[in-house]
Amino acid sequence: xxxxxxxxxxxxxRLMKPTRRxxxxxxxxxxxxxxxxxxxxxxETPSGSSVSETATVSVPPGTGLxxxxxxxxxATLTLKGTTGQLTGTLEIQNKTGRALxxxxxxxxxxxxxxxxxxxxEGSADVPDGQTQTFQVTxxxxxxxxxxxxxxxxxxxxxxxxxQQ
Numbered sequence: 001x002x003x004x005x006x007x008x009x010x011x012x013x014r015l016m017k018p019t020r021r022x023x024x025x026x027x028x029x030x031x032x033x034x035x036x037x038x039x040x041x042x043x044e045t046p047s048g049s050s051v052s053e054t055a056t057v058s059v060p061p062g063t064g065l066x067x068x069x070x071x072x073x074x075a076t077l078t079l080k081g082t083t084g085q086l087t088g089t090l091e092i093q094n095k096t097g098r099a100l101x102x103x104x105x106x107x108x109x110x111x112x113x114x115x116x117x118x119x120x121e122g123s124a125d126v127p128d129g130q131t132q133t134f135q136v137t138x139x140x141x142x143x144x145x146x147x148x149x150x151x152x153x154x155x156x157x158x159x160x161x162x163q164q
Contacts, residue, residue: 064088064143066161068151072096075151077105077136077161085139090120093131100126101154105161107138110147116140 064086068075072095079088094100102123107116118138126132149161 064146065164066149067164068158068161070159073100073153073158075103075158075161077149077151079136079143079146082142082144084142085137086141086143087135087137089133090136091131091133092126094126094128096128098128100128101156102126103134104152105136105150106152107141107149108147109141110145113147 064077064079066077066079068077074091074093074095076091076093077088078091079086081087090103090105092100092103102120102125104120104123105118107118108114109116116138118136121135121137123134124132146163149163151158151161
């Protein structure tokens with residue numbers, strides 16, 4: 001065994017293959033662990049804006065509470081009743097920077113998916129920076145059978161409320 005370090009280091013290519021495989025495996029496990037760790041997580045969206053937290057609201061039993069929050073618009077729909085006619089309120093908080101057309105909503109029956117239009121009494125434009133509350137009713141559905149609840153502003157479908 002000639003060379004600069006006789007008897008100290010012997011290179012055998014056959015023995016190095018398992019070592020390389022083991023080292024690659026250890027590196028892969030270490031990288032996978034680093035990718036799934038929670039250290040350094042933040043509540044930021046990909047655009048860099050922070051995620052806003054939703055206030056907790058408690059309602060009495062037998063009441064349905066639904067919220068829609070997006071781009072400065074917060075809509076809160078509260079419904080109660082069990083005998084086929086539901087009543088409640090729709091509160092629109094407008095911080096969008098523009099006036100919003102009159103609100104409306106519809107519900108999909110959870111049993112078969114058919115649409116039931118709600119009635120918003122005195123529905124009117126909601127100026128920017130203001131909050132307005134409207135009385136709402138709809139017939140033909142019990143609270144327990146509410147499926148998807150959808151917000152309309154004028155003729156535009158703004159999307160689904162989230163049950164609270």
